[in-house]
Amino acid sequence: MEVHSLVVSTQSALRNMWLSEIVGRSVSAQDGQRLGKVKDLIVRLDLQLGHQPPVIGLVVTIGRRDLFVPQDLVGDLGAESVVLATARLDLRSFERREGEILVKQDLMGHRLIDVTAARLVRARDVELAEHAGWVLAGIDTSPRGHLARLLSHSPEHASREWSDFEALIGHDATARLRAPFSRLRRLRPAQLADLVEAATRDESEEILDAVGTDKELEADVFEELEPDRQIQVLRDRTDEEVADVLAHMGADDAADLLGELAQERRLPILGMLPPATQTKIRALLGFHPSTAGGLMTPDLLALPPQATAQAALQHVRTATSVSTEALLGVY
Secondary structure, X not given: OOOOOOOOOOOOOOEEEEHHHHOOOEEEOOOOOXXXXXXXXXXXXXXXXXXXXXXXXXXXXXXXXXXXXXXXXEOOOOOOOEEEOOOOOOOOEOOOOOOEEEHHHHHOOOEEEEXXXXXXXXXXXXXXXXXXXXXXXXXXXXXXXXXXXXXHOOOOOOEEEHHXXXXXXXXXXXXXXXXXXXXXXXXXXXXXXXXXXXXXXXXXXXXXXXXXXXXXXXXXXXXXXXXXXXXXXXXXXXXXXXXXXXXXXXXXXXHHHHHHOOHHHHHHHHHOOOHHHHHHHHXXXXXXXXXXXXXXXXXXXXXXXXXXXXXXXXXXXXXXXOOOOOEEEEO
């Protein structure tokens, strides 16, 4: 299927502005009456490849209430003072909906993942571009961000395309909606494990949730984690969720991890695993962890004596019932 990108380049945009320039601006009616101030911008998460999240409205503080103002009621978002096209507003308090990103609350000053470099960075400012409506176009991760631009009196910036990043939103409904389309799934298990190791507890959960729909990848990431971090992550999961992870891991790694869990959880979790996996793990648990039996995998890929090295490698590549660490033997 051909995918048509709707990326708006900053060069072709009619105007560009920074979130730091918008938040705090006064909001007024057409007659000039001041109503309140901009608290945040709302963009809709666009899951299609190459698309940039469109601005769908503002969170405006009026009195002591935070209200939602749709973008089509905003006269000119890029003006020094935001003028609304109508004074008739929905006075119900703002509530975030699934698939929405609060740009200031979720991104500004928060960490996100630089997917191209597979590392955590901090968003110092957020760039918006106007092209048939306003969209979230880029992220400034330079250490001084907006302050550096003010001190240099220059419009130049270090913004990079939004598509280079994966945000850690912290909103469960939106994170679940995004998970099947997450760009983190392109990274290698070792890279994802490094991100989890460097992340906070909440950040690591969101990273693992983003790859959790691919159970094989999730298991590979767990195998790359340090033992202490493995236990820390699994401690907060239900027995069923832990069993789901162990079922997709190599039997030797699963046995090691099961042995580190609280004793009262081991048998219930073991009982939830597939029978073949249970048999392997029970056998491995019978060995002392520091012996060869406790260290090696029970998987064996047997080949005839006349098999060539090339044939053996091909069997390893195409084997689906044993782990990639399986022992090779002859019969």
